[in-house]
Amino acid sequence: MTLLSVQKLAKSFGGVTAARDVSFSLERGEMLAIIGPNGAGKSTVFNMVGGQLRPDQGSVLLNGENITTAAPQKRFRLGVGRTFQVAQSFLSMSVAENVQMALVSCNRESAALWTPARHRYRDEACALLEQLGMASVADQPCSALAYGDVKRVELAIALAGQPKLLLMDEPTAGMAARERTELMDLTAQIADKKGIGILFTEHDMDVVFGHAERVIVLLRGRIIATGSPEEIRQNEEVRRAYLGDEHALERPKGVSPA
Amino acid sequence: MDLSFLAIQALNGLSSASSLFITACGLTLVFGVTRIVNFAHGSLYMIGAYTAATLVPRLLELQFGPLTFWAGILLSALIVGLIGVLIEVLLLRRIYGAPELFQLLATFGIVLVVQDLTILIFGPEDILGPRAPGLRAPVEILGRRFPSYELVLIAAGPVVLGLVWFLLRKTRFGVLVRAATQDREMIAALGINQALLFTGTLFLGAFLAGLGGALQIPRVSAHAGMDLSIIAEAFVVTVVGGMGSVPGAFLAALIIGQLQAFGILIFPKSTLVVVFLLMAVVLAIRPNGFFGRPEVIGGTHAVGIASRKRSVLTPFLWVAVMGALISLPLIGDAYVLKVTTEILIFALFAFSLQLLIGVSGVVSFGHAAFFGLGAYGAALSLKWFALPMEAALPAGLLLAALGALIIGAFVVRLSGIYLAMMTLAAAQIIYAVAFQWVEVTGGDNGIVGVWPSAWASGPVFYYLFTLAVTSIAVFLIMRIIDAPFGYALRAARDSEPRSEAIGLGVRRHRWIAFTISGAAAGLAGGLYAFSRGSVDPTLLGIPTSVDALTMLLIGGIQTITGPLVGAGVLHVLRDLIMPLTSLWRLLLGLSIIAIVLIFPRGIVGSIRAWREDAA
Numbered sequence: 062m063t064l065l066s067v068q069k070l071a072k073s074f075g076g077v078t079a080a081r082d083v084s085f086s087l088e089r090g091e092m093l094a095i096i097g098p099n100g101a102g103k104s105t106v107f108n109m110v111g112g113q114l115r116p117d118q119g120s121v122l123l124n125g126e127n128i129t130t131a132a133p134q135k136r137f138r139l140g141v142g143r144t145f146q147v148a149q150s151f152l153s154m155s156v157a158e159n160v161q162m163a164l165v166s167c168n169r170e171s172a173a174l175w176t177p178a179r180h181r182y183r184d185e186a187c188a189l190l191e192q193l194g195m196a197s198v199a200d201q202p203c204s205a206l207a208y209g210d211v212k213r214v215e216l217a218i219a220l221a222g223q224p225k226l227l228l229m230d231e232p233t234a235g236m237a238a239r240e241r242t243e244l245m246d247l248t249a250q251i252a253d254k255k256g257i258g259i260l261f262t263e264h265d266m267d268v269v270f271g272h273a274e275r276v277i278v279l280l281r282g283r284i285i286a287t288g289s290p291e292e293i294r295q296n297e298e299v300r301r302a303y304l305g306d307e308h309a310l311e312r313p314k315g316v317s318p319a
Numbered sequence: 320m321d322l323s324f325l326a327i328q329a330l331n332g333l334s335s336a337s338s339l340f341i342t343a344c345g346l347t348l349v350f351g352v353t354r355i356v357n358f359a360h361g362s363l364y365m366i367g368a369y370t371a372a373t374l375v376p377r378l379l380e381l382q383f384g385p386l387t388f389w390a391g392i393l394l395s396a397l398i399v400g401l402i403g404v405l406i407e408v409l410l411l412r413r414i415y416g417a418p419e420l421f422q423l424l425a426t427f428g429i430v431l432v433v434q435d436l437t438i439l440i441f442g443p444e445d446i447l448g449p450r451a452p453g454l455r456a457p458v459e460i461l462g463r464r465f466p467s468y469e470l471v472l473i474a475a476g477p478v479v480l481g482l483v484w485f486l487l488r489k490t491r492f493g494v495l496v497r498a499a500t501q502d503r504e505m506i507a508a509l510g511i512n513q514a515l516l517f518t519g520t521l522f523l524g525a526f527l528a529g530l531g532g533a534l535q536i537p538r539v540s541a542h543a544g545m546d547l548s549i550i551a552e553a554f555v556v557t558v559v560g561g562m563g564s565v566p567g568a569f570l571a572a573l574i575i576g577q578l579q580a581f582g583i584l585i586f587p588k589s590t591l592v593v594v595f596l597l598m599a600v601v602l603a604i605r606p607n608g609f610f611g612r613p614e615v616i617g618g619t620h621a622v623g624i625a626s627r628k629r630s631v632l633t634p635f636l637w638v639a640v641m642g643a644l645i646s647l648p649l650i651g652d653a654y655v656l657k658v659t660t661e662i663l664i665f666a667l668f669a670f671s672l673q674l675l676i677g678v679s680g681v682v683s684f685g686h687a688a689f690f691g692l693g694a695y696g697a698a699l700s701l702k703w704f705a706l707p708m709e710a711a712l713p714a715g716l717l718l719a720a721l722g723a724l725i726i727g728a729f730v731v732r733l734s735g736i737y738l739a740m741m742t743l744a745a746a747q748i749i750y751a752v753a754f755q756w757v758e759v760t761g762g763d764n765g766i767v768g769v770w771p772s773a774w775a776s777g778p779v780f781y782y783l784f785t786l787a788v789t790s791i792a793v794f795l796i797m798r799i800i801d802a803p804f805g806y807a808l809r810a811a812r813d814s815e816p817r818s819e820a821i822g823l824g825v826r827r828h829r830w831i832a833f834t835i836s837g838a839a840a841g842l843a844g845g846l847y848a849f850s851r852g853s854v855d856p857t858l859l860g861i862p863t864s865v866d867a868l869t870m871l872l873i874g875g876i877q878t879i880t881g882p883l884v885g886a887g888v889l890h891v892l893r894d895l896i897m898p899l900t901s902l903w904r905l906l907l908g909l910s911i912i913a914i915v916l917i918f919p920r921g922i923v924g925s926i927r928a929w930r931e932d933a934a
């Protein structure tokens with residue numbers, strides 16, 4: 062069964078149309094990339110799938126269940142995990158506690174009043190951090206980390222919720238080129254093992270074309286092309302609108318020539 | 320109830336709306352540009368009234384006539400405007416980037432300073448101003464007499480609105496003010512002289528506050544205490560209208576003026592309750608008031624509790640402190656025990672607030688509501704139901720918890736400054752009820768004869784009882800802070816989107832925290848009632864809320880033990896200094912300002928930082 066099915070989503074802010082008629086679907090274990098220049102509406106789509114924004118029109122189905130208006134909390138319980146474009150973590154806590162917090166919530170213990178939180182699910186959290194190569198900073202305050210590392214913590218938090226669908230909005234921002242590929246390799250591995258479907262955006266075209274099985278190209282809120290990385294590379298309209306003529310559109314920051 | 324009566328009530332409503340609008344307009348303009356909620360706005364209003372009541376009679380002696388009167392009013396407002404400039408240059412300028420809690424406290428520091436200075440300069444007596452020449456005779460409206468000065472006031476509101484509108488739309492200053500209100504980043508980008516803009520705005524805001532106050536002198540005498548009563552109303556007006564919106568303030572003032580005028584007919588005792596309900600309903604539907612914009616939620620983690628390595632010495636320190644406290648009756652006399660009892664009670668009160676502010680990031684500015692509810696709950700059940708202390712204390716706790724449950728339902732929907740204002744307004748309402756419902760609460764005099772049960776009476780036993788109860792309560796709250804629930808609260812404070820994305824029910828958690836915190840404050844209030852033997856409305860007042868905040872501030876908002884230390888320090892200082900000088904509020908106000916500017920981390924926080932630097 063289709064994991065995620067998005068139908069005719071639309072959203073505008075005042076006069077700005079951030080998304081219009083956006084439809085796509087995502088299977089279990091698949092990696093789907095959304096690309097497009099800054100302001101194309103990628104984050105808006107992520108937020109409508111994640112529950113941070115309510116669409117003006119259209120619907121979002123997860124495993125066939127309509128979650129268009131469900132709160133983010135409900136979506137989490139149904140198996141949606143995500144990272145944010147601007148990293149969102151708990152800066153007053155240690156790295157391990159960030160992950161523990163997700164595990165506590167996942168196990169519905171967040172209203173417990175007695176046993177200290179720092180003793181709960183510590184081993185599980187450390188195991189997860191180990192997997193992401195973060196074991197050495199487990200006890201550091203999250204506020205002391207470099208931005209790239211905060212992004213990794215976010216990924217660990219998201220994975221701790223045992224997601225079926227993982228949304229990653231620019232997961233490798235702030236990392237060096239080699240780190241980016243490594244992190245995405247690792248994510249792909251974990252996703253593959255657990256059958257997680259991944260929707261991600263990325264400005265680094267090497268990462269996109271190296272990891273996505275399918276690519277969606279968004280321009281001014283509309284999907285202008287969908288296909289395999291190879292098809293997208295060949296697509297005339299995409300080349301013209303996005304990859305080719307640099308004067309037609311502002312060139313997004315951090316894009317390496319594809 | 321005939322038509323003429325209704326017409327007169329409506330006119331009364333319009334004139335109070337005008338006065339409210341003129342004052343609140345200044346508050347909302349200052350907030351729009353500086354993003355500071357200026358508590359001292361009510362003080363400026365009071366200065367305006369005192370200045371006019373003193374100045375105008377002198378001027379009228381020189382030359383009698385309407386022109387002199389109005390010139391005196393304007394001159395008073397101008398003087399207040401200059402005081403506003405002084406406040407901006409000396410203080411506000413230094414705290415534009417500070418967390419809003421610190422801004423609120425610092426401007427409240429000004430309130431305290433101004434209260435003492437006003438008495439110092441104008442004397443402790445109320446000053447009745449002169450009546451306006453030419454406007455002494457009442458006019459007849461539908462067969463009823465109506466003061467003609469009120470008609471002038473009714474006109475003054477729209478005139479000020481028109482002038483402010485002109486200023487905002489047609490002058491360069493106005494364009495900048497609007498730009499700054501709508502988009503903070505823009506002013507930096509415009510490359511304008513930001514300092515001048517902010518100073519100018521403060522002048523305008525203070526001028527309007529002074530004008531609002533000065534216009535009152537023919538109606539009410541200038542008196543101490545008018546600062547806090549007007550600021551509560553002005554807050555409601557600006558919040559309902561939407562912070563930063565002048566038309567919103569006008570609309571809100573009109574509605575509130577009418578509500579007050581006709582609310583008297585429905586709830587003769589408590590028009591404030593009606594006003595509060597309006598605010599609650601408006602904020603429930605529109606969390607940013609009529610025309611307010613959503614606030615940008617900033618990273619507030621900087622002022623909260625963070626995870627730290629536990630020192631191995633900490634348990635020993637606790638044992639030592641507890642040992643000292645338990646053996647205090649062996650060395651201390653009755654006075655020392657009484658003072659320590661009160662310190663323990665206030666430590667619990669401040670600590671309950673820490674669960675909201677330091678842990679949840681919920682800046683409550685009306686925590687006295689729950690302290691007072693606990694005290695009144697205990698006293699009332701003793702007086703009306705003859706319950707013994709052992710039952711009256713839990714009854715007080717339950718009443719406070721219930722109050723927090725109800726108020727919390729509204730509060731947790733809000734954020735930032737709207738939240739602080741809602742808690743403040745709620746506390747003011749309960750204050751008004753306690754003050755005005757004389758048959759039940761004893762009004763201003765309160766309830767006396769609230770004594771503990773025989774086994775717990777006497778300084779030694781009541782001290783030990785208080786020590787036991789407060790220690791257990793503080794211990795329980797510490798467990799809660801360390802438990803997943805406390806962590807979930809911190810998580811929601813650090814990042815709401817992240818918390819929601821991992822399934823945390825942010826509002827529900829905050830609501831529970833608000834209730835627990837209210838219950839703990841209520842317990843402290845009950846203990847306080849029995850320690851003093853009486854309760855009165857001051858327990859519910861703004862100064863009591865600010866006391867709790869000051870204790871947090873002195874001890875350090877980022878620390879768990881800070882509020883406990885802060886309660887001790889504030890109380891001891893007050894006990895030492897108050898007998899020596901009549902200027903305690905001035906000193907306290909200056910100290911609050913100094914802490915905000917120099918030691919924002921408080922005592923415990925500074926010591927910790929110093930130790931960590933040394934290590």
Ligand SMILES: Nc1ncnc2c1ncn2[C@@H]1O[C@H](COP(=O)(O)OP(=O)(O)O)[C@@H](O)[C@H]1O
Pocket residue numbers: 074077078079097098099100101102103104105106
């Ligand atoms: N909360 C918002 N309010 C107003 N406009 C917004 C908001 N969020 C996004 N937009 C606008 O919607 C468009 C799409 O933004 P976004 O989804 O963030 O693009 P991307 O992630 O592709 O860079 C942009 O023009 C942006 O300015």
Ligand SMILES: [Mg+2]
Pocket residue numbers: 103104105146230
């Ligand atoms: Mg984006």
